[in-house]
Amino acid sequence: MMSRLLPHPFFSLTLTVVWLMLVNKVTVGNVLLGGFFGVVVPMITAPYWPGRPTVRKPVHVAGYMAIVLCDIVVANFQVAAIILFKRNKTIHSQWVEVPLDITSPEAITILAGTITMTPGTVSAMLSADSASILVHCLHTDDPEAVRDQIKHRYERRLKEIFP
Amino acid sequence: MFVEVLISFFLVLAGVFGLVGSFGLIKLRDSMQRLHAPTKATTLGVGGVLIASMLYFLLVKGQLSFHELLITLFLFITAPVAAHFVAKAYIQASMKPKDLPKCDGPYGWAVFDDPPNAFDQD
Numbered sequence: 001m002m003s004r005l006l007p008h009p010f011f012s013l014t015l016t017v018v019w020l021m022l023v024n025k026v027t028v029g030n031v032l033l034g035g036f037f038g039v040v041v042p043m044i045t046a047p048y049w050p051g052r053p054t055v056r057k058p059v060h061v062a063g064y065m066a067i068v069l070c071d072i073v074v075a076n077f078q079v080a081a082i083i084l085f086k087r088n089k090t091i092h093s094q095w096v097e098v099p100l101d102i103t104s105p106e107a108i109t110i111l112a113g114t115i116t117m118t119p120g121t122v123s124a125m126l127s128a129d130s131a132s133i134l135v136h137c138l139h140t141d142d143p144e145a146v147r148d149q150i151k152h153r154y155e156r157r158l159k160e161i162f163p
Numbered sequence: 164m165f166v167e168v169l170i171s172f173f174l175v176l177a178g179v180f181g182l183v184g185s186f187g188l189i190k191l192r193d194s195m196q197r198l199h200a201p202t203k204a205t206t207l208g209v210g211g212v213l214i215a216s217m218l219y220f221l222l223v224k225g226q227l228s229f230h231e232l233l234i235t236l237f238l239f240i241t242a243p244v245a246a247h248f249v250a251k252a253y254i255q256a257s258m259k260p261k262d263l264p265k266c267d268g269p270y271g272w273a274v275f276d277d278p279p280n281a282f283d284q285d
Contacts, residue, residue: 018233018236020229021229021230021232021233022229022230022233024228024229024230072203072206072207073207075203075206076180076203076206076207079187079199079200079203080180080183080184083183083184083186083187083190083191083200084183084186088190088191088192091191091192091196093193093195093196095263095264096264097264097265097266097267099267112243112247113239113240113243113244114243115243116202116242116243116246116247117202117203117206117239117242117243120199120203122195122198122199122202122246122247122250123243123246123247123250124195124247124250124251124254125247125250125251125254125272125273125274126272126273127266127270127271127272127273127276128270128271128272128273128276128277129269129270131266131267131270132266132267134263134264134272136195136198136199136250138196138199
């Protein structure tokens with residue numbers, strides 16, 4: 001009963017909180033309306049969310065977000081430096097293939113998003129069986145190092161979060 | 164006074180990064196390289212404005228505003244997805260399998276190859 005009413009409790013909670021942040025005012029009416037959205041939207045979109053991802057070690061989620069935020073700031077400075085101070089001829093762009101160990105679609109989505117937001121890389125495509133991800137590197141002379149960094153810095157942590 | 168300097172600092176920082184990101188669009192050579200400029204350099208551009216806005220409402224107006232956090236959240240969700248779409252469309256339109264590195268597994272890249280069980284489900 002509970003699982004049919006609330007197939008994704010965290011999703012419902014997130015929707016309610018986002019609604020309250022949108023209206024920027026916590027009143028009984030807004031909480032009720034937010035709660036209504038939190039129940040109805042997951043019901044309507046349930047066919048698109050067949051699996052129910054389990055998150056292990058919620059503390060690691062906060063750690064992961066902190067690392068990614070730091071890397072985003074660093075990435076901005078690095079990319080800005082490349083754009084401003086490197087001649088076009090000396091920018092060596094490369095494709096890098098990163099084999100994946102994680103299998104859950106949610107984890108792969110987060111990894112792809114992280115790759116795009118962080119230093120000098122954009123995730124461009126998955127392989128047909130989602131076993132590896134194609135990454136475009138703005139400037140690198142050492143593709144192996146890029147691959148190892150993605151696997152070690154991000155994927156290892158995601159593997160701990162998503163079992 | 165200090166508050167105003169802080170807010171101005173973030174606004175100027177945001178402006179500079181926005182400018183650099185847009186300049187990158189003109190300067191870089193091909194589509195894949197140009198994709199890097201808006202996905203990254205502008206994140207801090209928008210982020211700086213949002214931090215400045217939050218500081219302004221918190222310290223000058225004395226009220227807490229959550230809209231900036233939401234904009235950040237939506238930006239972080241949409242920017243990588245949009246970049247992924249653009250990259251995929253570009254590969255589909257103007258690249259051949261031999262231009263890309265080979266895929267290790269039994270299946271090729273998603274644009275050129277069908278996924279396993281593609282024809283099992285009607």
